[in-house]
Amino acid sequence: MEQKKNITFSDIAKYTHFSKTTISRYFNNPDSLTLENQEIIANALEELNYKENKVARILANGKSEFIGIIIPNLFYHYYSKMLTQILSTYEIFGYKFLVFIGNEDEDAERRYINELLAYKIEGLIILSHTIPSQELAGLQIPIVTIEREDQYVCSVNTDNYMGGIQAASLLARNGCGALIHINAPTDPKRPAYGRIQGFLDFCREKNMEHRVIYKDFQSNYNQIQQQLSDALQEMEGSYAGMKKGVFLSSDTNANAFLNLLIRKYGALPDDFLLMGFDNSPISAEAVIPISTVGQQIDVIAYEAVSLLVQQMEERKKRRPVPLTEPVHKIIAPILIRRETTEK
């Protein structure tokens, strides 16, 4: 009943009268054994109830098959979806994931990275924003970042610029006279800044009445509502009588803004069109389904892991040829038209 000691290759070897080497080969290169002997070993594994130990394997061959992930939080649906998709690639590539939540704490994230390195991770996926990419690049380990400052490391990002243009142009096409973009002040180095730039470039090129309203959103829903309420007042003051196309930086904010309007007017007024960003569930589940710019999270996740795996495999070759320049992949967003832009 009680099985004190772990069964090892030695035990199997004794039991089958082979050597440890042959047992190892059974696992890593079975074709080099005769079918008979494979059979014998397979039976022995069964008899002795052998359980493999991948820790010993890491020590021996240096391949942990671990990927580290540092993600800011799972509060936003964007991140939880992304994590889901990343974890799901286990079925494709076989890499296991050690996950840490960053929480905007730069020093904590450094500790996490050290811990990950101590466990011999082969690669690192970073979604948090705190540690500069230059420092990350110094880690001497394959790295891919997602939707963050990425000057010195490989990355996969949504084409935020195109997203900004898509949002603005849909609002314009549907007859808006004034375009308003509401966003938090954003570091131009972040990919998300592209949304603002795309919006502005579109408006300027088309010579449209427009404005960017900056609000320093916190994650508190009540504060968001308060700030959006201020923004609403500002818009109604400046653009009375005009059809207003409002492009918000996230679906959460778009939903909050929509609720504000509904509670004030009982319905979405005819002179307001709304667009969110992310295509998170809230956009579909809002009182009035909200048009939005959807990020292809499944594609981004796959491309990120794929790009990382590529680098990790390269490293295992006898004569590795590391990348000379960081690779930056751009994934197109998808415009999703729902009711808040149909007037």
Place this chain on the structure above:
Amino acid sequence: MEQKKNITFSDIAKYTHFSKTTISRYFNNPDSLTLENQEIIANALEELNYKENKVARILANGKSEFIGIIIPNLFYHYYSKMLTQILSTYEIFGYKFLVFIGNEDEDAERRYINELLAYKIEGLIILSHTIPSQELAGLQIPIVTIEREDQYVCSVNTDNYMGGIQAASLLARNGCGALIHINAPTDPKRPAYGRIQGFLDFCREKNMEHRVIYKDFQSNYNQIQQQLSDALQEMEGSYAGMKKGVFLSSDTNANAFLNLLIRKYGALPDDFLLMGFDNSPISAEAVIPISTVGQQIDVIAYEAVSLLVQQMEERKKRRPVPLTEPVHKIIAPILIRRETTEK
């Protein structure tokens, strides 16, 4: 520049003219060295740029400090919040987490568990529902489950029964003549079944007009809306003129139901009170903030890891005293009153 070989205790030992043992002690029992010598070693580590290797340590002492997690998905906010809270306990207990997404695939989950065991995890947290607890108990490794069938293993669950009573009694207190609970058909072995039982027991004891409407909800929002629309019709037929208290099995469904009413009547009719379950963001971010029964996810997560750590620590003692009976912790829910029950 290039650092071919990893620095090991041997290198440090040579450099400092100590033995490997002393270096090891510097890390695991520094007080046993003189302060001077600690200093010397600390400097050597710095000089040689030593990086610890915890894989070797696992092999040597058997303590991986890994906990495995199998979670059904991160689509529901409940799960992503739970995962966040679990991962956050790293700061308290120091255990690292290997995470797999279950996706309702029983055989896949068995593969995940084997993989986790191969990496010498010290404990396992299960949130998915597929593998029977009896099978889990056979794994001979500390296990804690959260909100699932748990007959043969330790678990932490919300007091669903109390939640059902709280919901029903709030609706009753606020003058509802008919209480309706909408839920999916639920296995009585699952903790979530308690919500139905609590609801029913309350209604029966208070002799109230009531009904449970079962709808086999899929995760598709449109289908949910359709099914809720049917339920609405059923209620309006049976309980016309009565004040109806509707208790839905989740906030997502409560929000869908609320939107249905708003779009039909332009506002929440006076003869409808609504309650959700979970206190997920959608309940606060709905057009009309929805009253709900909140699960204390932070407490549940902490208690789960804590219960697991307890078992893991016990195992490491020279004379371990394993639990004779699985421990089941019950966490009280919190009633959250918002606008949908204030009439």
Place this chain on the structure above:
DNA sequence: TTGTACGCGTTATCAC
């Protein structure tokens, strides 16, 4: 307080 010698379970190298 410090050192010696061996074990942890697997893989890699070189033989045959």
Place this chain on the structure above:
DNA sequence: GTGATAACGCGTACAA
């Protein structure tokens, strides 16, 4: 096709 032996890097009796 198979085997002996030395790594991999750290922990731990036991000894001094």
